[in-house]
Amino acid sequence: MKHLRTLTLVLLLGALATILCAWIPALFNPPRAPVFHTGGLVKQWLDDVPDSWPDQPFGLTYDSFSAVNPDFPKPPRLRKRQGMADGVSNSGGHVTFLGDQPNHVIDIIQAGWPTHTMTHRGPDDARPLPNNPISSAFVNGIPFPSPHGQRPLPLNPIWTPFALSTLVWSAVLFIAYQLVMIPFRIRRARRTKTNHCTTCGYELQDLQTCPECGSQSAPNPT
Ligand SMILES: [Zn+2]
Numbered sequence: 001m002k003h004l005r006t007l008t009l010v011l012l013l014g015a016l017a018t019i020l021c022a023w024i025p026a027l028f029n030p031p032r033a034p035v036f037h038t039g040g041l042v043k044q045w046l047d048d049v050p051d052s053w054p055d056q057p058f059g060l061t062y063d064s065f066s067a068v069n070p071d072f073p074k075p076p077r078l079r080k081r082q083g084m085a086d087g088v089s090n091s092g093g094h095v096t097f098l099g100d101q102p103n104h105v106i107d108i109i110q111a112g113w114p115t116h117t118m119t120h121r122g123p124d125d126a127r128p129l130p131n132n133p134i135s136s137a138f139v140n141g142i143p144f145p146s147p148h149g150q151r152p153l154p155l156n157p158i159w160t161p162f163a164l165s166t167l168v169w170s171a172v173l174f175i176a177y178q179l180v181m182i183p184f185r186i187r188r189a190r191r192t193k194t195n196h197c198t199t200c201g202y203e204l205q206d207l208q209t210c211p212e213c214g215s216q217s218a219p220n221p222t
Pocket residue numbers: 197198199200201202210211212213214215
């Protein structure tokens with residue numbers, strides 16, 4: 001029972017650490033980071049245009065090869081959206097195009113460290129929001145004040161990395177806790193051995209209740 005409680009607590013703390021490791025970079029990431037920055041703490045560039053993204057009435061998605069840049073290693077999917085310039089997304093390879101375009105497309109933002117664990121829709125994702133405000137917050141994140149103005153904190157976990165990150169953080173926190181506790185354990189063992197109160201260090205003689213602080217001690221094994 002006690003172990004189950006410890007395990008639950010450790011896993012909850014691991015999940016909390018995972019969420020903080022996504023939220024903190026999400027807050028401090030500049031609003032329009034370099035477009036082709038695909039790694040790091042926050043990923044702002046979508047490698048593939050999602051198939052679920054509707055072409056109508058918000059825009060138009062089509063495959064295009066070398067129409068915009070012959071250096072693309074594979075056909076980029078070019079997207080036109082009403083009222084916007086073209087945005088290009090490319091699944092892999094180094095993209096050096098449209099970096100300075102103000103109207104590049106950011107559909108999905110992922111955040112987290114050391115791996116991306118949470119996500120929300122980017123500013124250019126024009127899909128209609130769910131009617132339910134809770135579902136809307138789930139896909140769009142919750143707006144939160146930051147040095148860059150209001151930034152969305154992602155609520156939508158990317159489940160596999162989220163679970164792995166939770167396990168890793170749980171293990172790290174558990175080990176750190178054990179290390180911090182070593183001096184206290186040593187002191188406690190020494191006090192038990194010399195028949196002193198484990199709480200305050202008062203010499204107990206053969207008493208089981210400490211006359212100094214009132215705490216109960218286990219009977220001296222010797
Ligand atoms: Zn005591």
